Amino acid sequence: MILHKFKLYNFRSFLDEHEIKFSVDPKKPLTVVLGENGGGKTNILNALFWCLTGKFTPSFTHEDVLVNKEAKKDDLYADAWTELYFENDGKQYRAKRTITINHKSFDVSEVDKNGKSMPIANAEIFIGKLIPKTLANWFFYDSEAIGGITLDGGEDFKKDLNKALGFDVISETINDLKKCENKKQRNISAQINSNDIDAIRSKIDNIDRTLPDLNSKLTTSEDEYKTHSTLLKKCNDDLKGVPKVKELQIKRESAKKNITHFEGLKSNKTQALAKLQGTSFAGIFLHEKSQSFKKNLRVKENQGKIPSPLNETLVDEIMETKKCICGTKILPGSKEAIELERQRNQSTTNLILERIRNIEICVSGIDNIYNTYKGQAKSLRADIAEASSRIGAEEAIINDVAETLSNHNEEYVQELEAKRDNAQIKVQRSFSELENLKNKIKDLEGNRKIYATREKEMIDRSTISIKIKKDLEKIKTVREYLEKTLEVQEKEALKIIEDNVNTVFSKFLAKPYTVKLNPETYGFTMYDENKTFIPISTGEGEVLKYAFVSTLIGLSSKRTEKQIDFISEPIILPLVMDAPFTSLGVDYKSTTAKGLVSSIDQLIFLVFPSQIIDIQKVLDPYIGKKYMIVGEIQGKQGNKPIRKHNVFNQELIFDQYEKNYSCSIIKEI
């Protein structure tokens, strides 16, 4: 299919009729339409897509409002239409789709050399054959929505790709054959009239009734799993680069607790030190003098002054009896009596001994205090210093947390974390549901096989008509053949896709990376030159998507070296891309653009003026037609800006004020 001309009338932002003539020069296959943000690029892409399929791309919103609002103001019944002139297999066609407030129509006509139109019956079916609906999404490529398309496989992607490859028709045929087989089996069972066979047949029928239900639940469950996984991935992506608030809060709380603990410890030790000081200071101050006092006391003791040789009681007795123990008379006031009194004054009494003993205990206690204080105080001070240091360290943690959190909206991050946790739970739950369902289905399928074998054995032993048996065998043989062929084809197709994506990938990507396509999930994984798995980065992921599109287009048009049998007719479609390469890094833009324009028959780029500048040099040799979308604005300019760009060696102005209506117009450059 080659697109020649496209007309659109009152379609969304475009008031009245506008026309684009696409480049049909095989050497210059590229038509460029420049448009600013909100200019109408996506409207043009969707006008084209709608014209051919009656559908819209993912980023197209408000599908119910297609008729231009200015046109509707004048006439509530105003219509909008799109008209595409194209060539296929050497014949010229015109497809037109119209919508009004109460009417929709679509028609396709073959146009002969004289411009005469011949309507084609069943227009939708005719177009459907030219553009398989599943493939259409890849040919009308909405780059703004491409971020949502993933190449990590999954059931939906598998289904789409299988449809695109034509495998779905074979799968349906296989299913139909299975139904026929079942019907025949039931007929046979009814003929044999055996309770055993009836019972087995009933079990098989039960399984056949249950399985579609379970498969449908499996699909729902897979969708749920995918939704939750996508949400989880998004949350995790959003959380990258923001602090882990929960963990930080736990860290902060733990630091606060530790501070309380160490402050308590410090306070205890400080109290203990103060108590030790209070208990010890008096003793330490008295220590030196008390020691010399103690020493002096010892000297005096040794000199015999303490204790005295005379016993006080003995002196009292002598004084009372006035007679010494040696018989000498001791008269009061006599020389002897005075000497005895003097001696007694120096004598040791119980009181003095008690005093000495107590003083010695006190002095000894003081000595002990003096000897132990330094060590005890040192140990307590070390404990206080350690506690202070730990408090400091914990305070530093709290400050760090506060600083980390101060740069972010704590509540937002917390919400995100809660959302992530919730999604994580749902992912786990849906995964386990999914596994349960898969196991149930596997069990049922296993049981079905066993029952079917048993049933077959019973039928084989029975005497039912050979004709029915033969019919059954025939259906079974065809079904088995198709299943095997499908398996081989699928394997082959995936291998071709993988090889071609790698060929294209190597053209687009500067790094020597390769990809593999998982036959189970249809997901792509990437490997470096040493065959080591590496995660696909955003930039590489985008390149991979373009490589995949190129491959799919190549396969569809049977232009790959190897081909897939089930795509019976070559499909040649133009590639229409809205805002291509927006998500690609600068490094990849040029190579990807060149790769695409040099390998596809017809390309239409709806692109930002600023973006074409990056790749203009690469694209220049391939550009056949150039258009721009100009925004016409009602009213005066005032403070509003006028958007201008120097593209294709001229200054292009994209806004025009003081117009009768606000709308978009298409101008050829």
Next chain:
Amino acid sequence: MAENFFTERRRVFNWPVEYEDILLMLQGKNMKGENTHAPMVVTNAHAVIIAASLGILHNRTKDVGKSKLAIPIETFDSQKFGNTELSSYIGLIFLLSDSKNPDKNLKKLRESESDEDSNELHMIHVVEKYAAGGLEYLRGSLTDKGDSTGELVLETEVLRLYA
């Protein structure tokens, strides 16, 4: 010891009221009686013993004067530093009070029982003067060092003794 020193009790131990803030400071309080820091001691009796010891250390005495506050003597019997009653400290301080005449100090042990009452009065009077002297010394040092808890001044004294 105390029992033997104080057969009949002198009722009170006097200290100059001007040093009330220092006594409270050693008990971890300000003049309003609010807790401000870790207390070294829990009673005025403990505080005056530390002050008197400091007075002995620096051989510093001061008359208590007319503005004074009193501590019941019984307090010194019931309160301790570790295992030693404060009254024992009073006895020891009294014995160490004249460092120039060690013999005289020994003689104090020999005072006759009949003089004990007057001895006790004399002893308490001597220790009160040393406590007042110690408090006066402490006041000067606290001001010099800008110390609000007493720890710095007293620790400096202790360090000097260990040097």
